[in-house]
Amino acid sequence: MDLRDKLRSFNRNYSISSDPDNRSTDSSSLKRKIDIEDIIPGSYRQTSYGSSFVGERWFPLDYTCGSYPIFTGFDSSPNQPLAWLAKDEELLSMDLRTVAFLDTETTGLAGGAGTYVFLIGIGYFEGDSFKVEQYFLRDYNEELAMFSAFGELLPRFDGIVTFNGKTFDIPLIETRFNMVRRDLMRMGIETEEVPLRDLLHLDLLHCARRLWKARLTSCSLTSLEENILGLYREDDVPGALIPSLYFKYLQDEDARILEGVFTHNLQDILSLLALTGRMCQMVQNPKGADIGEPLDLFSLARLYEDIGLNEMAIETYNMAKDRATPYVKLEVMRNLSFLYKRLGAIEEAVAIWESFIHDGRDILVYPYVELAKYYEHKERDYGKAKEYTEGAIAITQRFRNNIKGSSSDLLDLNYRLDRLTRKMSLAKRG
Amino acid sequence: MPPRSAKYGEIPDEIDHRLVKALKERGIERLYSHQSEALKAVLAGENIVVVTPTASGKTLTYNLPVLDSILKDSSTRAMYIFPTKALSQDQVTEVHEFINTIGEDIKTYTYDGDTPSSARRIIRSAGHIIVTNPDMLHTGILPHHTKWMRLFENLKYVVVDELHSYRGVFGSHFANVIRRLKRICKYYGSSPQFLFASATIANPQELAARILDDDVSCIDDNGAPCGSKHFIFYNPPVVNKELGIRRSSILETKSIGELFIANKVQSIIFARSRLNTEILLTYMREAAKARHIPMDAIRGYRGGYLPRQRREIEEGLRKGEVLSVVSTNALELGIDIGRLDVAIISGYPGSVASTWQQAGRAGRRSSTSAAILVGTSSPLDQYIMANPEYFFGSSPESGFINPDNLIILLSHIKCAAFELPFVDGEKFGPDTFIEILQFLEEERILRHVGGKWYWMCEAFPAEQISLRTASTDNVVIIDTTKEARVIGEVDRFGAFTMLHDEAIYIHEGQQYYVERFDYKEKKAYVKQVDVDYYTDAELAVSVRVMDVFKEENQESFIKAFGEVVVTAVPTIFKKIKLHTHENVGWGHIHLPEQELHTTAFWLTIPEEFEESFSKEELQSGLLAVANLFVNIAPLYLMCDPADIKVFAEVRSPFTERPTIYLYDKYPGGIGLAEKLYSIEELLIEAALDLTKACQCEAGCPSCVGPLNEIGQSGKRVAIALLNNILNREDMYGSER
Structure with missing residues (x-):
């Protein structure tokens, strides 16, 4: 048995081979080669290391993406809301007009030195339009050319906007860049380190989670497109298929199979832009942004509270409260009451807590506890405080089997009760 | 064994004065000769392997040069590789203590599966010494080498401790991981020196050189002192001569252990399984209680104990607070527990090296110590008991690896191509490398373009390849009695006879009934039962010879080595009643045929011999010899008994003679059969010695x-056959 047969039989017996689909087609020599430029509008960029294909498309600023034009919400100081949303002060100096919206397609999702980036899509404003360039790796040996063409474009940007780029796209591009640089070094050519890491970076995934995690079960780009932008992709190439389509293109030398991949990448970039605009709008001016979802308002209010915009927070909690379902309303009121308490507006807080009790919703312990604290320490009305403490104990006991840690809560409450009883008898004696 | 006094060597002048000062602060004024010798060799730029017994100050042989070069140039990086996580923890603690004495900012980090991801970034860029294990190097470091630029650009030393554990399949994988490591280092412009350390094996230098594929200097002249030591072999008395049954080795171990507890002599007891460890621990505690010794002075130690608990026991042993510890082989490897008075080994650990490692736990620097090996009834133990000279004589036991095993090599070529595209003309392993690349291109796993071979696959290859298991597809055993839980794994070949539908599978003494064996999903669903029978599957095995690599016609037999395909089909299973062994039922097994391509050694018996026995006699004689061979072979191969299999045929279709095949159980072979071909006489002699020494009838x-x-005729024919092969006259019957 020769080596080839042995290898084949091992591969068969021990299932260590690759995706069988990858192997199935046999490119016949008769087939005509179809190049990428026959399919995708674009041009070849000449670099010191050969030429590289770049797909090029322009979009007018009123081009719509789902229910929104791609270019909205950039009206006034758009960087501020985004910096709030990303919790990154550095972003205050980022001008969205000079950033790159970036998304890559790769030969795998696992990362590591053997995962190649074969398409880097970059969108940016140029004159009165939004331009998308797609840097394409026609074959593995063109990496040097592709990255030098891409590297030439980079210096014009102050920052980048991605979706999950902090974890995925940027480390991968850096890996490839580093390996390309090392290849050059071996050829005796020293090059600058890639400035990618120094660029300002807005990762929309994290922002999206802050705004929509409460409402949406998934914050994937597809889910955001459908639920936020009202965009439903038709005939979209599923992301999981993309690597094998690229491999098939390499084997068959037929670029037609990649058309959908380019479209997918293009749409990702347009969605990034539209999503950025929508986020700016919402954070900048929740009233004017026509936000119908009370949960979104609730998330926004929490964001404001988090960054210390208390008035905006109170206003937005109130907007959320007015539209919320009864259950969400409870949550909103709770947050609002604690915000009031923290700000020293104790009367407002007390009003909310008392409203819970007067509504007869005897399932929440904390209004009783808070009121007990209030009457004990602020009003020094130990009788009322004792009444509320007893109320809290009653509810806790009723739900003791369902609530975690209720036994320690109960301990605290009984301790409070004892203390109040002591104080009351002291007051009587005094 | 007589006492040995210390031999010293000087600390070379060029060693950093801060290091010399720290050594003195730790009470080390002079180095032992082997430490000094190792240091000089490393300073001269050599790769080294240091082979000295437990607790001889082996770790200093690599810590000194590593710390010295970091002190002189803080950009220097070193990588320490230990076979297990537990060992690396122990070593990190030791290095940390040393560094604290030096008082300089040298950063040592463990990087393994437990390292939190938040800490990884800083470790990758700032760690001077990275402590890891082969699995992490294979899946976590090499495939992500771009994140480790700082390390690979400045890697000066790679330390590989416990070299002896890298043998067989694991060692063959490891040698390929080292090939990949060297390749990445070359890419980043470094060429590290390799510092190996090993327990006593026959061929440390050969093994290290084979793993490294480069020259390695061997340092094995131990300069550490040792008091006198007794090594006692204890064979429990025979209680049933007809069946050859001896008194339980566990009970014998218990009586011996009690003696030392009663006399307050610090001891360690090695048991062969976790279960036996627990049983012996119970016995020892009972013995302690009867003598009013606190329970805490008697401890157990095995995998499954919490790390904190283990550290506590180790410290207790060092301080002398623990009087006796019962352990699995977990304490055999380099964990620091100081030196004890007595080591009792309950059952031969399976290899000479392990035995010496375990025995090495006893041995004071100045006073007398003892190691006691208690034999069980197994053939291996009985052979050792009857032939102590085998054990003490020049050890024929070696660590074997076959880095060029086709499947293992193929796996790592994939990993290496993922890490960096191969360049035309590059070498990786044997000359057939280029053919493997071409094969992978045909399979569309690699793409050859512009003079390079690129990875063209979505998969992350290292994750699909385990360095530890022989076969990539083990069958998982799931107990569904209560909530489903995994209780174990069996290799695919074994699963066919042990886990077929309706089989009774025995795991840790508990019977399980196999409800369903899902062949495709590699899962067996079992339920706990309590029945009075066990099952025994019949496997129709055949061996087809594909290629003969070597063949030699000896006077009285023919030996050969080559490539075979072993085919196995399970046919039926029998239900056999416990104790009485009557057949109480049977059933069909419906499973497809299994094929194993591997290498085999085979021995063919001449015609003349055939004629003097009936076919039945010959059948049982061959079976008997086959059993002997497969039981004894692991002794000489230093392999796990499960790594090698045997098959005997009265008339082999290939040789047309009675033939015994011994084959590697790992696809492609890992060099065991080849080794047997060259030591066949030793094997035959050992088989004969064992049979003759056995007191059974x-x-x-x-x-x-x-x-x-x-x-009934098996033993008689076997002796005749072995004698005949060895050209000896003394037939079994004629002696009587």
């Missing part, structure tokens, strides 16, 4: 196998 599990398996 016609065969027993301690020699040729149980009577009900090999028949």
Whole structure:
């Protein structure tokens, strides 16, 4: 048995081979080669290391993406809301007009030195339009050319906007860049380190989670497109298929199979832009942004509270409260009451807590506890405080089997009760 | 063994004065000769392997040069590789203590599966010494080498401790991981020196050189002192001569252990399984209680104990607070527990090296110590008991690896191509490398373009390749009695006879009924039962010879080595009643045929011999010899008994003669059969010695196998056959 047969039989017996689909087609020599430029509008960029294909498309600023034009919400100081949303002060100096919206397609999702980036899509404003360039790796040996063409474009940007780029796209591009640089070094050519890491970076995934995690079960780009932008992709190439389509293109030398991949990448970039605009709008001016979802308002209010915009927070909690379902309303009121308490507006807080009790919703312990604290320490009305403490104990006991840690809560409450009883008898004696 | 006094060597002048000062602060004024020798060799730029017993100050042989070069140039990086996580923890603690004495900012980090991801970034860029294990290097570091630029650009030393554990399949994988490591280092412009350390094996230098594929200097002249030591072999008395049954080794170990507890002599007891560890621990505690010794002075130690608990026991041993510890082989490896008075080894650990490692736990620097090996009834143990000179004589036991095993090599070529595209003309392993690349291109796993071979696959290859298991597809055993839980794994070949539908599978003494064996999903669903029978599957095995690599016609037999395909089909299973062994039922097994391509050693018996026995006699004789061979072979191969299999045929279709095949159980072979071909005479002699020394009458599990398996004539024919092969006259019958 020769080596080839042995290898084949091992591969068969021990299932260590690759995706069988990858192997199935046999490119016949008769087939005509179809190049990428026959399919995708674009041009070849000449670099010191050969030429590289770049797909090029322009979009007018009123081009719509789902229910929104791609270019909205950039009206006034758009960087501020985004910096709030990303919790990154550095972003205050980022001008969205000079950033790159970036998304890559790769030969795998696992990362590591053997995962190649074969398409880097970059969108940016140029004159009165939004331009998308797609840097394409026609074959593995063109990496040097592709990255030098891409590297030439980079210096014009102050920052980048991605979706999950902090974890995925940027480390991968850096890996490839580093390996390309090392290849050059071996050829005796020293090059600058890639400035990618120094660029300002807005990762929309994290922002999206802050705004929509409460409402949406998934914050994937597809889910955001459908639920936020009202965009439903038709005939979209599923992301999981993309690597094998690229491999098939390499084997068959037929670029037609990649058309959908380019479209997918293009749409990702347009969605990034539209999503950025929508986020700016919402954070900048929740009233004017026509936000119908009370949960979104609730998330926004929490964001404001988090960054210390208390008035905006109170206003937005109130907007959320007015539209919320009864259950969400409870949550909103709770947050609002604690915000009031923290700000020293104790009367407002007390009003909310008392409203819970007067509504007869005897399932929440904390209004009783808070009121007990209030009457004990602020009003020094130990009788009322004792009444509320007893109320809290009653509810806790009723739900003791369902609530975690209720036994320690109960301990605290009984301790409070004892203390109040002591104080009351002291007051009587005094 | 007589006492040995210390031999010293000087600390070379060029060693950093801060290091010399720290050594003195730790009470080390002079180095032992082997430490000094190692240091000089490393300073001269050599790769080294240091082979000295437990607790001889081996770790200093690599810590000194590593710390010295970091002190002189803080950009220097070193990587320490230990076979297990537990060992690396122990070593990190030791290095940390040393660094604290030096008082300089040298950063040592463990990087393994437990390292939190938040800490990884800083470790990758700032760690001077990275402590890891082969699995993490294979899946976590090499495939992500771009994140480790700082390390690979400045890597000066790679330390590989416990070299002896890298043998067989694991060692063959490891050698390929080292090939990949060297390749990445070259890419980043470094060429590290390799510092190996090993327990005593026959061929440390050969093994290290084979793993490294480069020259390695061996340093094995131990300069550490040792008091006198007794090594006692204890064979429990025979209680049933007919069946060859001896008194339980556990009970004997217990009586011996009690003696030392009663006399307050610090001891360690090695048991062969976790279960036996627990049983012996119970016995020892009972013994302690009767003598009013606190329970805490008697401890157990095995995998499954919490790390904190283990550290506590280790410290207790060092301080002398623990009087006796019962352990699995977990304490055999380099964990620091100081030196004890006595080591009791309950059952031969399976290899000479392990035995010496375990025995090495006893041995004071100045006073007398003892190691006691208690034999069990197994053939291996009985052979050792009857032939102590084998054990003490020049050890024939070596660590074997076959880095060029086709499957292992193929796996790592994939990993390496993922890490960096191969360049035309590059080498990786054997000359057939280029053919493998071409094969992978045909399979569309690699793409050859512009003079390079690129990875063209979505998969992350290292994750699909385990360095530890022989076969990539083990069958998982799931107990569904209560909530489903995994209780174990069996290799695919074994699963066919042990886990077929309706089989009774025995795991840690508990019977399980196999409800369903899902062949495709590699899962067996079992339920706990309590029945009075066990099952025994019949496997129709055939061996086809594909290629003969070597063949030699000896006077009285023909030996050969080559490539075979072993085919196995399970046919039926029998239900056999416990104790009485009557057949109480049977059933069909419906499973597809299994094929194993591997290498085999085979021995063919001449015609003349054939004629002097009936076919039945010959059948049982061959079976008996086959059992002997497969039981003894691991002794000489230093492999796990499960790594090698045997098959005997009265008339082999290939040789047309009675033939015994011994084959590697791992696809492609890992060099075991090849080794057997070159030491066949040793094997035959050992088989004969064992059979003759056994006190049973016609065969027993301690020699040729149980009577009900090999028949009444098995032992007699086996002795005749072995004598005949060795050209000896003294037939069994004529002695009487």
